[in-house]
Amino acid sequence: MQKLQWNNRGFSTVHALVAAAVSFYLVMISGLFSEDVNGIIIDRKSWLSDSMFGVSIGYFLTDLGMILWHFPSLGGKEFLLHHGLSMYAICLALFSGKAHMYILMVLFTEATTPFVNLRWYLEVAGQKDHNLYLYNGLAMFVGWLIARIILFVYFFTHVYSHYDQGEVHLRPWILRHNDSATDAGRDERVLVLEDMQGDGQNPVEDEEAYRKREDGLE
Numbered sequence: 639m640q641k642l643q644w645n646n647r648g649f650s651t652v653h654a655l656v657a658a659a660v661s662f663y664l665v666m667i668s669g670l671f672s673e674d675v676n677g678i679i680i681d682r683k684s685w686l687s688d689s690m691f692g693v694s695i696g697y698f699l700t701d702l703g704m705i706l707w708h709f710p711s712l713g714g715k716e717f718l719l720h721h722g723l724s725m726y727a728i729c730l731a732l733f734s735g736k737a738h739m740y741i742l743m744v745l746f747t748e749a750t751t752p753f754v755n756l757r758w759y760l761e762v763a764g765q766k767d768h769n770l771y772l773y774n775g776l777a778m779f780v781g782w783l784i785a786r787i788i789l790f791v792y793f794f795t796h797v798y799s800h801y802d803q804g805e806v807h808l809r810p811w812i813l814r815h816n817d818s819a820t821d822a823g824r825d826e827r828v829l830v831l832e833d834m835q836g837d838g839q840n841p842v843e844d845e846e847a848y849r850k851r852e853d854g855l856e
Contacts, residue, residue, distance in 0.1 A: 654751035
């Protein structure tokens, strides 16, 4: 089982390094999500972000299979929840083409994984008294502070400040479906009145009764 853990952590370290590097490049260096560029940020993406999402889905799916096969040796229910939610979010961004920047920012948090894995390797090798173990611990602390705390403060601040962009995209969809529901209700009322008229009833009086009955239900 220790050999399996060794291989599994090596696999996760490679993915973490690639994901962190690609995410950092796309968000901070490439200019793809720059505020100076015209266009809505949540709509921006590239072939590289699509490719990274595909690789990450493959990694999480493979790792999830290993966890289930050896459950709970490689991780408990929290790992299943983490991998499930991660795949759901990445798939949603990949297939919709939206919010790539935010998913990349979350993927950058994988930058702390190599330090966690190196800590495990050093413990297994009996090197807890080595200076490398101490330096790795300090690096892990700084990494968590930047990638897991400060980054998420910026993440939620950015989401809040660009909330109107998402609202602009959602509003037409909501209004379109709301209009459809209104039209359906109007058509239903016309059909009811036509039926009443066909039965020889007074449609004006019955429409007033219909409205009162609707108001009473509300």
